[in-house]
Amino acid sequence: MQPLNRTTAQITQTRPTKVVQFGEGNFLRGFVDWIIDILNEKTDFNGAVTVIQPQNKDKYKLLNQQDGLFHVLLEGIQEGRNMQETRLISCVSHALSPYTSYHEYLALGENPDLEFIFSNTTEAGIAFEPSDVTPDTTPVSFPGKLTALLYRRFTHFKGAKDKALTIIPCELIEKNGEKLRDIVLQYASLWNLPAPFADWIEQDTIFCNTLVDRIVPGFPHDTYAHIQQELGFEDKLLVKAEPFHLLVIEAPASVAKAFPAAQTGLQVKFVEDLTPYRTSKVRILNGAHTTLVPVAYLQGLRTVREAVEDEKTGQFIREAILEEIIPTLDLPGQELTQFAQDVIDRFRNPFIRHELLSIALNSVSKYKVRVLPSVLEYHARNGRLPQRLLHALAALILFYRGEYNGEQIPLNDTPEVLAFFQTAWQKSSVAETVQAVLANQEFWEQDLTQVPNLEATVAQQLTLLLEQEQVRAS
Structure with a gap:
């Protein structure tokens, strides 16, 4: 049984990093990364994902051991019939921890190709942590980490409006984008960051409210041995999901154009009011x-x-x-x-x-x-x-x-x-x-x-x- 990596899978194509993703868990890999992989296949999106480990853990290392590769196994009923389908996800380039590589993490903000931030840090993740008193060391909270990254981008590109990002949180709370924006501004105030940065966040950075829906049970322990025989690879990050998926994004038309899911037949909807x-x-x-x-x-x-x-x-x-x-x-x-x-x-x-x-x-x-x-x-x-x-x-x-x-x-x-x-x-x-x-x-x-x-x-x-x-x- 071959280990899964880009050499054994014979994947040589590289793509510019357009997405930073906070979270390495089953849901994001079986939902957002699956969507982005299809965008790469069916549209001119042509974007790679860098995964950020939001907590001080070592889970990201396994993703790097597999060169960002993993399979998504869809099992369920679609249009009244049982279906099983496996897809090799190749859009993830690598993963890193801001706790061990904070400077490398902040340097992501200097990437001119970066356009999107996705996240799923659980409902408790979008919260203000008063102990995060400075961006000079790794903040504990996800919004604190995000603020530090956005501030690095703001300073590097001198507040350029066209370098502002689109933030698409997938946490299951109402008005998740608005709440995340408010906490970022709270950190900007706590850290005494310059007023033009707050203006850039409020006026140019797009924080989308979202609705996400897909059941992602995760690693299929009961059937893994049989599945890996069929795949021909030892995939320690195999993730099982249902076929149904829905991503509703409350955003301006410019976001729908930059994230062309409408061209794929995916259940991704851009709406004025979700x-x-x-x-x-x-x-x-x-x-x-x-x-x-x-x-x-x-x-x-x-x-x-x-x-x-x-x-x-x-x-x-x-x-x-x-x-x-x-x-x-x-x-x-x-x-x-x-x-x-x-x-x-x-x-x-x-x-x-x-x-x-x-x-x-x-x-x-x-x-x-x-x-x-x-x-x-x-x-x-x-x-x-x-x-x-x-x-x-x-x-x-x-x-x-x-x-x-x-x-x-x-x-x-x-x-x-x-x-x-x-x-x-x-x-x-x-x-x-x-x-x-x-x-x-x-x-x-x-x-x-x-x-x-x-x-x-x-x-x-x-x-x-x-x-x-x-x-x-x-």
């Missing part, structure tokens, strides 16, 4: 997950795939999405329907085992954010309540009883939430239990008993679920 896309993702994908979990679990199902392929539960979640969630959204109907079909295909992915209980973490707060807005919007638009989404709420209340049909349910939520439900289920009637839950403004930030007919509907649905439990027990 709010409706974020809303659609949260309500369709995340909302369907949260709707599905208690309903399916009480039916004895334990994985997402089982639930969707079950005749009864599968029909329930499809109808909930198409008839009760999509009608509350404002994107074109065809686009929403296609996204919904993609979601169902993703739920059915036979290569990923997604346990319902892993999604059930903090289900009450998830219902508030992911499902309740659809309930209220559906009511506002139609003058009636969405029965399936409220059936899911009733199932959620029963789920939080902590046992069903004689089996304990391993609940995973805050002690306060669990204690509340324990008390609520000691009420003398189903109606009183439902009233207590729906009136809890700490859960919902409003009193849901004030929504016409909502309390009665949930109580009726919960009563039916309890009757079904008694039938099963008899």
